[in-house]
Amino acid sequence: MTDELSSRSISELAPLLQKRSISPVELLDATFRNIHRLQPKLNSFITITEDEARKDAVRAEQEIGQGHYRGPLHGIPISIKDLFATCGVRTTAGSKVLANWIPDFDATAVAKLREAGMVMVGKTNMHEFAYGVTNDNPFYGPARNPWDSTRIPGGSSGGSGAAVASSQCIASLGSDTGGSIRIPSASCGVVGLKPTYGRVSRYGAIPLSWSLDHVGPLTRTVKDAALFLSAIAGQDSRDPSSSSRAVANYEKEMMGEVRGLRAGIPKRYFFEHVNPEIDSAVRKAIGKLVDLGMKTVEIDIPGLDCCSAMEAHINLAEATSYHESYLKKQADDYSPDVRTDLEAGRFLLATDYVKSQRARTWLQHNFNRTFEHADVIVSPTLPAFPPPVGEEWVQSGDMREHIIDASLRFNIPYDLTGLPAITVPCGWSRDGMPIGLQIAGPAFQESTILKAAYAYEQASDWHREEPSVD
């Protein structure tokens, strides 16, 4: 059974920690009772940092006791996807290639979380180099879904999704190149936020594809996503794509009125080839948004049928370029599927890569035109449920498709355009698997999608569901 204290949200725990009604050490103990019980079943972590976490918790307790409260993440147990450099802690990126790498620096997002007072409980399992969606990791074992441990948790931040859902941490830091925050969040029944490209520094995150990579949180609630984003957002001179725009007060702005907000409902692409249970749950969620006073407008965005090709050309070319030196020295240390992707990247045409980058500009324009008529775009996060570990094909309504196609289809448009998107739970299937509602918005309008997601969350009880892992 999950320890009750560790299944609470950041926004519930923070005032208790600040008032010293609970201590960070007490909270950490509760979290580690879950980790010790569930790690053998779910394999959410590659590295568990219990000794360091205990030191962090003791320090947080002392600081808070002395009146030096840093903010809502102070003393909160947080996990970090093993993609992010952590000073003095092994960082594998889920690979054999980096199996023994111990960085002497922190990724910027990790450094910001440390400044905010987090207690880092460990480095979470992930798909090798974030290059896939199953999290069936050949070197560290597959991460498993807390709602059905025979199934995948989605990926590539699969360990993060599983750990947050099963209360092995309160929140987790993830990355999203083709959906890798939102896919495991939807698959595990938690909230996942991919911010606007440039909002959170990529420095210290092992790249998959420089121009597609995003950094963001996986949390239990929408408010927690806002609190987490506030801690990690902001300009960083070490990331050339980092934005100088001022960081909004997300927690305050998300509390605004949703009445009159326009929800764009795509008439094509985002509702095609979708499992009927998912389609039904998402349409009910849209009905709930209307009950809250939002309006719906039908939208049609040109260019979506090119997204798969654009993603393939950009991702493969950039990934192979990054891995070139590792391929020269350690080619045999890659798994067969990642090795194949990297080899294929050598044989794609530069003209297709440039055409994809040009098409990206066009796609951004098309979305911007859409946002003249809609404030947010609402869709399913995924068209199908996560399959059993080892199974690579899923049934998406009337279409059988590869798990990669299914996972990326509704997620990749927002990586290509850099637009912010959040997934929130909006129901469960008859056999107990979670369903995600995706809400996307204009560039740097995280507050708007948080507002719509928060209003929906408050009008439903899905975020209170907890898995029972036996």
Add this chain to the structure above:
Amino acid sequence: MAVLAPTRIVAQGARTSALLQSMSSLTGAQLQAQWVDSTADLVNVIVDISAPLRALDLGEIEPATTFFAR
């Protein structure tokens, strides 16, 4: 993370495999025999799904040298 649907394309497989093996002077790297077929399958899938992208007329639209969200 590439879109991978290996059953979609098989006919071009052998021809592409031979082509990839012959391209080492262009790529600067020798593709080992054990990776030729899987790599050719994936390249064929990507070429197949690229038809709508290649058909686009993007006029004067330029790629950004560094990508920024806007």
